[in-house]
Amino acid sequence: MEVIVIGAGIAGSVIARELAERGKKEVLVIEKRKHIGGNCYDTYDEHGILVHQYGPHIFHTSKERVQEYLSRFTEWYSFRHEVVARVGGQLIPVPFNLNTLHIVFPKEADQIEQMLIMEYGEGARVPILTLQKNENPLIRKVASYVYENIFLKYTMKQWGQTPKEIDPAVTARVPVVISRDNGYFSDKYQGMPKHGYTKMFEQMLDHENIKVDLGVDAREHLRLEKGKIYFDGKLFEGDVIYTGAIDEFFDYQYGALPYRSLEFSFEYFEQPDFQGHSVVNYTVDEDYTRITEFKHLTGQQSEGTTIVKEYPRSYEQGKGLLPYYAINNEKNADLYEKYRQHAKEAEHFYLLGRLAEYKYYNIDGMAERALQLADQLI
Numbered sequence: 001m002e003v004i005v006i007g008a009g010i011a012g013s014v015i016a017r018e019l020a021e022r023g024k025k026e027v028l029v030i031e032k033r034k035h036i037g038g039n040c041y042d043t044y045d046e047h048g049i050l051v052h053q054y055g056p057h058i059f060h061t062s063k064e065r066v067q068e069y070l071s072r073f074t075e076w077y078s079f080r081h082e083v084v085a086r087v088g089g090q091l092i093p094v095p096f097n098l099n100t101l102h103i104v105f106p107k108e109a110d111q112i113e114q115m116l117i118m119e120y121g122e123g124a125r126v127p128i129l130t131l132q133k134n135e136n137p138l139i140r141k142v143a144s145y146v147y148e149n150i151f152l153k154y155t156m157k158q159w160g161q162t163p164k165e166i167d168p169a170v171t172a173r174v175p176v177v178i179s180r181d182n183g184y185f186s187d188k189y190q191g192m193p194k195h196g197y198t199k200m201f202e203q204m205l206d207h208e209n210i211k212v213d214l215g216v217d218a219r220e221h222l223r224l225e226k227g228k229i230y231f232d233g234k235l236f237e238g239d240v241i242y243t244g245a246i247d248e249f250f251d252y253q254y255g256a257l258p259y260r261s262l263e264f265s266f267e268y269f270e271q272p273d274f275q276g277h278s279v280v281n282y283t284v285d286e287d288y289t290r291i292t293e294f295k296h297l298t299g300q301q302s303e304g305t306t307i308v309k310e311y312p313r314s315y316e317q318g319k320g321l322l323p324y325y326a327i328n329n330e331k332n333a334d335l336y337e338k339y340r341q342h343a344k345e346a347e348h349f350y351l352l353g354r355l356a357e358y359k360y361y362n363i364d365g366m367a368e369r370a371l372q373l374a375d376q377l378i
Contacts, residue, residue: 003027004231006218007243009038010366011353013204014069015241018374020209029205029212030221032244036205036212039322040197040363047268049294049306050196054322055262056279056292056308057197060187061364067189070367073203076191077299081184085281087149094281095125095184096146097177104145112138116178125175129168146176154283158312159260159327167329187364192298218242219249227345239377240346243353245323246339252317254338257358259323261315270304287311326358333358350377 002024005016008031020027035041039054058081061067084091092100098116102109115136120126128151131143151174155166183190193200205212221232222240229236242249247257265288278296282288288309295305315323326332336358343349352373354361361369 001026001028001231001236002238003241004218004222004236004238005029005241005243006222007031007038007353008033008036008201008205008212008214009243009353010040010363011243011356011370012038012241013201014367014370015352015374016210017204017207018371019239019377020207022374022378025209027207027210029210030216030218031212031214032217034215035198036214037198037201039324040201042196042198045266045268045306047302047304047306049268049302049304050298050300051266051294051306051308052197052292052297053264055264055310056294056297057363058185058190058297059192059363060185060190061362062187062189063364063368065371066364066367069371070200074200075194077194078190079192079278079297079299080190081278082182083184083279083281084277085150085154085283087284091277091280093182094150094283095175095177096142096150097182098180099182101142105142108138112142115139116142116176120178122178124178126178127171128174128176129171131176142176146174147171150174150283154281154289157287157289160312160314196298218244224343224346224349227347229346229349237348239348239350241350241352241373242343243356245355246336246343246351246358248317250339250342254342255335256317257323257335257339258327258332259315260325260327261313261321262324263311263313263321265309265311266306267309268304268306272303272305274305274307323355326354326360328359 003019005012005027008029012029016027016029040057041054042050042052045051083094085094090103092103098113101112105112115138128143128146131139134140152163223230229240274293275291279290279292281290288311291307291309293305293307295302313321315321343351350373351357352370353366
């Protein structure tokens with residue numbers, strides 16, 4: 001072997017394919033799960049509906065290189081993501097925009113709309129923290145509504161925090177969009193792999209120089225010792241790209257990195273439609289944060305429909321849940337740095353991905369990062 005890649009998600013699959021195509025003759029991909037695709041994995045349920053086993057993944061990017069690259073392995077189903085939130089019995093578009101304004105404040109909407117356009121300009125994305133500081137009481141009224149009904153309780157559920165614990169910097173990123181565009185993303189390219197994510201990954205890993213081993217825990221075969229890499233007890237002098245949880249790889253010797261997790265509840269209904277939308281956020285009520293109805297994501301036609309409810313959970317190793325979202329703060333950054341420095345002791349050991357880098361990536365950002373690492377290695 002010339003290269004060992006740990007993990008067959010987007011990070012591992014992209015870099016494995018790149019290195020195989022650029023001259024590496026033997027690339028071994030080791031995946032702990034029984035399937036490829038990581039959290040993007042999709043499969044048909046018992047009712048014949050294509051579902052995302054680990055929650056919905058919607059592809060969007062403005063990165064030309066990433067779009068061109070992934071398009072080699074899939075055709076695309078054109079899908080423009082629009083999200084609504086259920087607040088007080090109403091379904092309202094989110095992020096909060098001018099359409100939302102006219103639903104929530106019908107009597108004052110025309111006046112507030114003109115104020116917002118004059119103050120910030122049409123098409124602007126204004127952080128609610130900025131609106132909260134505006135001297136106009138009507139604009140502050142909008143900011144208050146967004147903060148209380150769209151941001152605060154949803155964030156408390158998602159991150160398990162009290163209002164005092166929520167970082168003001170997070171609040172500052174929540175926008176009010178001064179436009180009538182209900183699109184959730186503004187990227188140039190938006191869509192879903194036409195035949196599913198798993199099929200895209202199968203195409204990506206289908207290369208004569210790539211071997212994939214599923215259901216294998218890399219920790220049983222790979223170790224770092226005094227700056228050297230050993231595989232099955234023998235010195236390995238090739239490159240190792242690790243995309244798994246870095247604290248787990250080093251047996252939590254500095255302590256466990258904290259994560260938030262998700263629990264999913266799938267339900268099938270013998271009716272053509274459940275909610276009329278791909279995603280409905282529950283920002284105030286209910287224990288779950290959102291419901292996804294898959295057939296609206298994929299354009300699939302069927303007599304029945306499958307939904308999934310997402311329940312945020314704290315992550316504890318060994319409890320059956322997966323680590324999803326790194327909890328970024330100074331303490332956790334310091335802990336991660338200990339693991340990163342440990343990994344750096346081995347010259348040809350590279351960290352790549354959400355868990356290995358303790359950092360959030362969208363699909364396109366992860367693919368771009370993998371391509372950049374491949375550039376660096378070659």
